[in-house]
Amino acid sequence: MIAAEPRRLDCAADLADLMALSTAVGWNQVEADWRRMLELEPEGCFGVAAEGRVAASATVITYGRELAWIGMVLTLPEYRGRGFATQLMQKCLDYCDGKNVKTVKLDATDLGRPVYEKFGFVEEYVVERWKGTLEGGARRELAHDFELDRAAFGADRRALLERVGFSREGRVASYAGPVVCRTTEEARERILHGGAAGLTFWDLPLVNAAAVRLAEELGFAPARRLWRMRRGAAIEERPEFVYALAGFEFG
Numbered sequence: 555m556i557a558a559e560p561r562r563l564d565c566a567a568d569l570a571d572l573m574a575l576s577t578a579v580g581w582n583q584v585e586a587d588w589r590r591m592l593e594l595e596p597e598g599c600f601g602v603a604a605e606g607r608v609a610a611s612a613t614v615i616t617y618g619r620e621l622a623w624i625g626m627v628l629t630l631p632e633y634r635g636r637g638f639a640t641q642l643m644q645k646c647l648d649y650c651d652g653k654n655v656k657t658v659k660l661d662a663t664d665l666g667r668p669v670y671e672k673f674g675f676v677e678e679y680v681v682e683r684w685k686g687t688l689e690g691g692a693r694r695e696l697a698h699d700f701e702l703d704r705a706a707f708g709a710d711r712r713a714l715l716e717r718v719g720f721s722r723e724g725r726v727a728s729y730a731g732p733v734v735c736r737t738t739e740e741a742r743e744r745i746l747h748g749g750a751a752g753l754t755f756w757d758l759p760l761v762n763a764a765a766v767r768l769a770e771e772l773g774f775a776p777a778r779r780l781w782r783m784r785r786g787a788a789i790e791e792r793p794e795f796v797y798a799l800a801g802f803e804f805g
Contacts, residue, residue: 560645563599563611565592571608572601575628582724582755583626583803590717591615591626591803599626600645602638610638614646615804617709621789622650624660625803627669639669647673647785657786661802667781675783680760681799685727686774690751696720696744703734707805708791714804720748727753731798738764741797745772757799765797 563572569588576583591613592599598614610629616622624646629638650658661681662670698715715732722729730750735741745756745768756774758765759782780802799805 558603560600560602560641562597563592563601563608563613565589568601568608572611575608575611575630576626577725578630579628580726581628582726582729584723584725586723587801587803594713594717598622598646598649600642600649602641604633604638609633610642612639612642612646613803614649615714616650616653616655617707617711617805619653619655620657621709621805622653622655622658623803623805624658625801627660627666639666640672643669643673655786657784657789659782659784659805661780661799661805662783663780667783670783670785673785675785678782678784678788679793681757681780681782681802682760682776683778683780683802684756684758684769684774685777686754686756686769686772687752688728688730688746688750688754688772690749693749694743694747696748698732699734702736702795703732706734706792706795708789711800711805714800718800718804720744721750724755727755729801730754730756732796732800732804733798734795735797736795738768738797741765741768742772745798757802759793759796759799761793762796764794768797 572588595615601608602610611626613626700712704710728750733744
């Protein structure tokens with residue numbers, strides 16, 4: 555088995571392989587998610603091919619020069635242990651350095667955390683995926699507060715917010731988020747009327763106790779824990795306003 559060097563991903567040529575990759579590891583992405591990442595940062599999405607297919611991936615989204623986000627660090631189970639993730643992480647970090655990005659972040663699984671620590675990433679706080687069911691109330695016309703989102707997240711991600719709204723479809727479950735607001739009442743409205751319905755995933759930072767209480771109130775329960783990690787200087791952010799993440803692949 556011969557693996558190629560990491561290369562840039564191409565939506566038209568690689569989309570089927572990428573869906574097979576995220577499906578094989580049980581993740582929630584649909585084709586629209588992969589397309590969105592490739593649209594937002596076409597030069598920053600990388601893969602390793604083996605035996606004629608994409609066997610591993612990693613993506614970068616830059617939010618100006620303040621922050622870059624690494625996501626979708628995936629390897630097909632049968633190809634794990636061959637160093638593909640390490641190769642791709644180096645490619646992603648070289649890309650970030652080439653764009654003079656000050657800080658790089660990601661949300662790490664148990665499996666990925668040791669790899670990231672070797673690259674100098676340090677833990678910031680815990681984020682969790684909660685799972686529940688939403689009845690899907692009447693969808694309302696809601697607007698993101700781009701200024702507040704920038705203060706809460708620590709960088710300008712307007713291009714992402716305009717593409718995802720307050721929810722999106724998923725392969726396994728609907729996804730609620732991103733939701734950034736000042737009050738629990740506002741957050742409740744966005745969760746209940748932002749478009750998510752049926753079985754729903756909701757990712758949140760545990761440091762926002764109000765978000766945790768709201769998730770419990772709406773019948774959600776924690777299903778998965780990850781660690782938010784950083785390489786580079788800490789950035790000014792306000793996670794107490796973050797009631798729902800955009801996703802582990804977006805921040």
